[in-house]
Amino acid sequence: MTEVLLEIKDLGIQFKTGEGAIQPIRGVNFTLKKGETLGVVGESGSGKSVTSLAVMGLLPEKKSKIVSGSILFNNEDITHLNERQYRKLRGNEMSMIFQEPMTSLNPVFTIGEQLGEPLKQHKKMSKKERKEAIIKILKQVGIPRAEQIINDYPHQLSGGMRQRVMISLALLCEPKLLICDEPTTALDVTIQAQILELMKQIKAEKNMSLLFITHDLGVVAEMCDRVVVMYAGEIVEVAEINELFDNPLHPYTKGLIDSLPTNNARKSKLYSIKGQVPKPDEIGKGCAFANRCPYAFNKCVESAPPTFSKGEHLSKCWLQESDRQVNIQ
Amino acid sequence: METNTVTTTNQQIDLLVKKKSGFKDFFRKLSRSWTGMLGFSLIILLLLLSVFGGLIAPFDPMDAPLRERLLPPLTDGHILGTDQLGRDILSRIIAGTKVSVIIGLATALLAGLIGTVVGVIAGYFRGWIDVVLMRIVDVQLSFPFILLVLVISAVLGAGLTNIVISLALAGWVVFARVIRSEVLAIREKEFITAAIATGVPKFEILFRHILPNIFTPIIILVSLQMGTYIIAEASVSFLGFGVQPPTPAWGNMLNEGKDYIFSSWWLITFPGIAIIITTLGVNLFGDWLRDTLDPELKGE
Numbered sequence: 049m050t051e052v053l054l055e056i057k058d059l060g061i062q063f064k065t066g067e068g069a070i071q072p073i074r075g076v077n078f079t080l081k082k083g084e085t086l087g088v089v090g091e092s093g094s095g096k097s098v099t100s101l102a103v104m105g106l107l108p109e110k111k112s113k114i115v116s117g118s119i120l121f122n123n124e125d126i127t128h129l130n131e132r133q134y135r136k137l138r139g140n141e142m143s144m145i146f147q148e149p150m151t152s153l154n155p156v157f158t159i160g161e162q163l164g165e166p167l168k169q170h171k172k173m174s175k176k177e178r179k180e181a182i183i184k185i186l187k188q189v190g191i192p193r194a195e196q197i198i199n200d201y202p203h204q205l206s207g208g209m210r211q212r213v214m215i216s217l218a219l220l221c222e223p224k225l226l227i228c229d230e231p232t233t234a235l236d237v238t239i240q241a242q243i244l245e246l247m248k249q250i251k252a253e254k255n256m257s258l259l260f261i262t263h264d265l266g267v268v269a270e271m272c273d274r275v276v277v278m279y280a281g282e283i284v285e286v287a288e289i290n291e292l293f294d295n296p297l298h299p300y301t302k303g304l305i306d307s308l309p310t311n312n313a314r315k316s317k318l319y320s321i322k323g324q325v326p327k328p329d330e331i332g333k334g335c336a337f338a339n340r341c342p343y344a345f346n347k348c349v350e351s352a353p354p355t356f357s358k359g360e361h362l363s364k365c366w367l368q369e370s371d372r373q374v375n376i377q
Numbered sequence: 378m379e380t381n382t383v384t385t386t387n388q389q390i391d392l393l394v395k396k397k398s399g400f401k402d403f404f405r406k407l408s409r410s411w412t413g414m415l416g417f418s419l420i421i422l423l424l425l426l427s428v429f430g431g432l433i434a435p436f437d438p439m440d441a442p443l444r445e446r447l448l449p450p451l452t453d454g455h456i457l458g459t460d461q462l463g464r465d466i467l468s469r470i471i472a473g474t475k476v477s478v479i480i481g482l483a484t485a486l487l488a489g490l491i492g493t494v495v496g497v498i499a500g501y502f503r504g505w506i507d508v509v510l511m512r513i514v515d516v517q518l519s520f521p522f523i524l525l526v527l528v529i530s531a532v533l534g535a536g537l538t539n540i541v542i543s544l545a546l547a548g549w550v551v552f553a554r555v556i557r558s559e560v561l562a563i564r565e566k567e568f569i570t571a572a573i574a575t576g577v578p579k580f581e582i583l584f585r586h587i588l589p590n591i592f593t594p595i596i597i598l599v600s601l602q603m604g605t606y607i608i609a610e611a612s613v614s615f616l617g618f619g620v621q622p623p624t625p626a627w628g629n630m631l632n633e634g635k636d637y638i639f640s641s642w643w644l645i646t647f648p649g650i651a652i653i654i655t656t657l658g659v660n661l662f663g664d665w666l667r668d669t670l671d672p673e674l675k676g677e
Contacts, residue, residue, distance in 0.1 A: 104574055110504070131579070139575030146574075151567040156589045166575040217575065 053257045054080040054103065054225055058117035061102055063328075064110075070328040071115070072098055074281045077355075080225070085251065085258040087272035087289075089265060089304065093325045095281040096261045100227045102127075103259070104144050105134045121225070139166040142225040143218035148234050149211035153202035159186075159213055160198030166220045185216040189246060208239035212246070219250060226251075227259045232267065244270055265308055269293065277301050280325050280336040286362040297356075297363035299341045335366065343367060406669055413665025419658025427475040436465035438472040438625045447641045458643040460634065466643060469625040470651050476626040477607050477655060480541055484606040485599045487545035492552020493595055499553070500560030501583055511557070514550045522547055523612055530618045540619045544606050555598055559591040593670040600663030604656040611652050627652050 061073035073095045080086045088096045101107050103119055105126065118125045126137065143166075146152045153162060163182045167173055173181065179198070186194035189212040202210060211231065218226055228247070232240040248271065251258055260271055268275055268289070275292050277285040277300065285298040296302040303321040323340040335341070338348040347366050356368040407413050426433070435454065441462040450458040457466040495514075499507040517525070529543035563569065564587060572586050613619035614628025615635075622629050627648040634644030 106570060106573060135576045135578060137576070138573070139577075144571075144574045146567055146571055148567050152571045154568040154572065154586055154590070156592075165572065165577060169576045169578075214571070217571075 051082045052079050052120075053082045053084075053122065054259070055120040055123075056099070056103070056117070057120065059099070059102065059114065059119065060116035061098055061107065062113045062115045064112070067329075072281045072328045073102070075117070076278070076281075076283055078276050078283060078286060080257050080259060082224070082257055083255050084274065085260055085272045087268040087275040088259065088261045088278060089263060089268055089275060090278035091263060091325050093280075093327075094278040096263075096278055097229055099278070100144070100229055100259060100261055103225075103227060104138060104142065105129065106144075135169070139218075139223070140170040140221045141223055142227065143221070143223045144227040144229065145211075145214050145218050145231045147230040149207055149214050150234065152214050153210060155202055158199050158201055159205070162202075163198070163213070163217055163220060166217065170221050181220065182216075185220055186213070188250070189213075189216045189219075190242075191216075207235055208243065211235060211239075211243055215243070215247065215250070219254070222254055223256065225257050225259065227261070229261045230263070233262070233264070240267075247271070265304055277304070280331060281328060282336065282364065283362075284337065284364045286360075288360060291361055295361075297358065297361060297368055298337075298365045299343050299367070300337050301363075335364075407665070410665050410668075412661045413669070416658045416661030416663070416665060419654060420662055423474055423478055423655060423658065426471055427478040430471040430474055434465075434468035434471045436468040438464060438468040439623060440464065447637065447644075449641070450643050457647045458641070460630070460644050461637060461641075466630075466647055469630060470627065470648055472625040473627045473630065473648070473651070474655075476537065476620055476624070477610065477652075479537065480544070480610045481603040481607040481655075481659070483541045484544040484548065484610075485603040487541065488548040488602065488606075489552050489595060489599045491545065491549040492554075493556050493591075495549065495553040496556025497560055497583070497588070497591075500557040501564060501587065507557075510553070514553050517547075517550045518554075523609065526609060526613055527616065527618055530613060535618060535621050537620060540610060540613060544609055544613075548602065548606065548609075551602065552595075552598055555594060556591055559594050560587055563587050563590045593667075596670060597663055597667040600659060600666055604659040604663070607655055607659070608652060 056076055056078050059073055059076040060071060062069050062071045076095070076099055078086070088099065090096050098107070102114065103121075103126075107114075114127050117127075119127050121137070121142065126134070129137070153159075160179065160182055163185070164178050167178050167181060182198060183194045186197060191197055191209060191212055197205070197209075197213075202213075205213065211234075215231075231247070232243050235243060244267065247258070250256075258271075260268070262268060272289050274286065274288050276283055277292075277298065279300050285292070285296065285301045287295075287297075292301065293305060296305055300321070303319075306319040307321065309318055321340055326336060326339070332349070334349040334351060335344070335353050338344045341348065345366075353364050353366045353369075355362050355364050358368070407417055435456070441464050443463050445453065445455075445459050445463040446461055448455050448459040448463075450456060452458070455465050455467070457470070459465055460469070495510055499510040525547040526543050529546050530540055533539040533543055569582060569586060572582055577586070610619055610626070611628030611631065614626050615632040617629075617632060619628055620626035622633065630648040631645055634641075634648070637644050
């Protein structure tokens, strides 16, 4: 078995709001192996981003709290690190690519100045070495005229170029873990394909682990080795990529897959899962998905399902209880 | 042939991309806006007058030959006439430039400094310190500006330094408010999160990432507030609390001239015009700065 880089155990995160505490993340478990790409999918509000921010230690300090569980990075619990210790990890061992390339770069600095930042923080390099490293990485992510681009301001670049710059920023110190929070959502489709291709290629070259957060199952199919499906702050299904698409065990996953447009169904209406993700304070004692689930029965409303495993394929649904084993295909 | 043209265009592109030197770029942009140019010229004129005024002034601004009192403009070489003590009005206006420029600049810088420090602390650290500072600002903003200046200068006493201090103490709140809201907006931006995610420490975030982003509003506010302070100084001097006679300042020239407003209009008109022109110049320049310094518009 390959080594585990990141392990999240029973993670619970609480947010303080005006009306009291809510808990958007309730008992999340998953592992990320070295060199693996793990997709995290789910609707808006399912807790994907909060989980990734927790890994980076970027949750708003005063308003949020990790109430249970641990995040093991290289077998070391990082939930209790102080600011200084965390700073050594960020940008160096782990880095993150954000959703909005248009706003993720500081408008008053040139590209070169911004890319110099992580090197200044983490590596002892002379100015000249830094410049060389920056130009090298920019060329790697496919930016033409890198020598000139480093003197440009972010607003002079297009969205695709900026996202390439963001990727190079994340890669500068050759992190072991790269978290991508919907890195292609804000880009148009042709650029999206280029960026995904680029990330795949770089990942293979540097042997990094990728945590890929998205709501786009098409992107997941393209990029990931394994997938974690999140719903309302918990993980409802974990499976290897082909297994997930061929044999989804949770009705929610099935709903997501059915919602994908297919080539030959142009005239029919797209399938959608009715209803909305419940807010954290609306979740009762039963399964969080019960009110939207077409297969729901009494037990689903009465108590929350535990995790059932079928080999490596995990799911949290009463349908998978050993004596039932309903096939939802 | 073909390749030749391609290389020239490439070179041209390179030339365009190359950074222009600061000064040239400044004037190139300034020359495109006549209002900015006018404002800038007026400011330069004021600065020159305040430094070299003594050399240009046709008469000694303090010399009071009573026989020549209340001469109308364009008599006996007094281009703008003389006042109730026979002093040349043009020379006194020129001499008063120094007071206005010093007060405008010094006050704007001092108020800007206090306001920026307070605004940044409140906006960046939030929490109780934000609440306390902003309530102080609220309370102070509920007092009329001039009243506050009068109260503070009544406590401190008259004089140039004291008037600067009292204007700044009354005026910093405007800066604090604006800067705080700017900091609030910027600290939530994704590039700040991105900077934290690359391992930049907190204080560096504040100084390297947030401060440069609020530099533009600071400069603009400083230039716009300068006009306000010049007028405020004139008002305070007019009311007798500011610069004391016989030191020539536009405000106390108005004050002294008001008794003669019906018989000798020039005593009050020309200092008034000087105030208007100065404020106009500073405001025009400030407006132009605001339009130009926006980094999104840079290089367009």
